[in-house]
Amino acid sequence: MSTLTFLGAVGEVTGSRYLIDIDDDAPVKLLLECGLRQGGPDAERRNAEPMADLARSLSVVVISHGHLDHAGLLPRLVREGYRGPIHCTGETLELLDIMLRDAAAVMGRDLEWENRRRIRAGRQPLQALYEQTDVDRALEQCVPHSYGEVVTLPGDARLVFRDAGHILGSAIVELNVPSGGRRRQIVFSGDLGNPGSPLMRDPERVSGADVVLMESTYGNRDHRPQEESIEEFAQVLEAAHDEGGNVLIPAFAVGRTQEILFHLSRLHHAGRLRQQRVFLDSPMAIRVTELYARNWRALDQKDVSSLNESAGGEPHRFLPGFRATRTVEESMEINRIHGGAVIIAGSGMCTGGRILHHLRYNLGRSSTHIVIAGFQAAGTLGRALVDGATEVRVLGETLPVRAQIHTIGGFSAHAGQRDLLSWAGAFRDEPRLYLVHGETVAREALREALLAHGLHAVIPELEEVVAL
Structure with a gap:
């Protein structure tokens, strides 16, 4: 009997990892995700846990999409001995080339700083x-596929990717x-997109399954309608302009940044963006935005056409005043601007990156408006801001929070509860539903909602093993 083991993203949103032991003539171990x-306080320790035994036992790895919480430990898996194929979509491979290289560079810089401190203190x-x-080795082992392609895997298994509508290349597995x-x-749902979000197609519906692993990030609530969120965003921009402050947007480099730039472009052409300067201050987000532009045929063509029409087909007119700041020196120059700018910077949960420097210079100003446009995991600085902290630690300093914080949930790239229920309702013959990728409150709320719709769902525990 084949089995499924839940190795991550149960009771939490990050760290996606599931092990499938295929009971065939020659047993095969398949790893779905490596996030x-x-x-949270244990993230660093858990990421550093040995993976050698798992790495050397695996025959194949499958990745749903390029976000680090789904694929960010692939290089460690390879480092500790995995030498087999890593299956993903073609666009996901292109994203991984950006995301994993950036992650390694950031970790290297952080580790160098931390080790200097530890050595001075006489610690290992x-x-x-x-x-x-x-x-490099992980990327060499990646095997790209198109949506709908049937792929034969070891153990007589078969793989098909479907469009999840979450980010470029994201897949239902x-x-x-x-x-x-x-x-x-x-x-496996992967991360299901928010239907109606710009640039992405709606998630595909799947009807046949015996076992379903479904994300529950927003299992306890729905997002505001897109039109209301855009209007709220426009009002925040207007208020910041009137008050003479900056608008800070901590944004995920993949998906959220491109959606925000889309909305800013539409607001500009509607005459509702009074700010004259828009900075994208994230080298990784800049590279990803360029990748989206190169892969425009994979995006929702209605949205691509609307951008072209409003700009008269001239890319430089999409968003006049836009500036991509790649260097540290260019980023530092932004901190001299005390008002009238929109600053988009990573990371999306304020756990690192250039947004921290902008928060340092802007958090204490009541004229600053901070737009939170995505999920903030427990234990992150972004979550503390959303929860109303009056002071926070940023780059080793305790800073007062006088800035105005706005959470605009309609910009989420995840499906809300209503959309999750609709997606789950497309399955026939009542498959076993396991709720993953959600904090406890979200998973329990989604289970109750599914039950009210006649669908039974299970909340698995970490390292729980179930027979298929």
């Missing part, structure tokens, strides 16, 4: 989770595996 844990230096050479003399259809 980095982000936020820490080891890197992985380095650029490990990223279908796995068909032998188990106890029969075949079982496993469907």
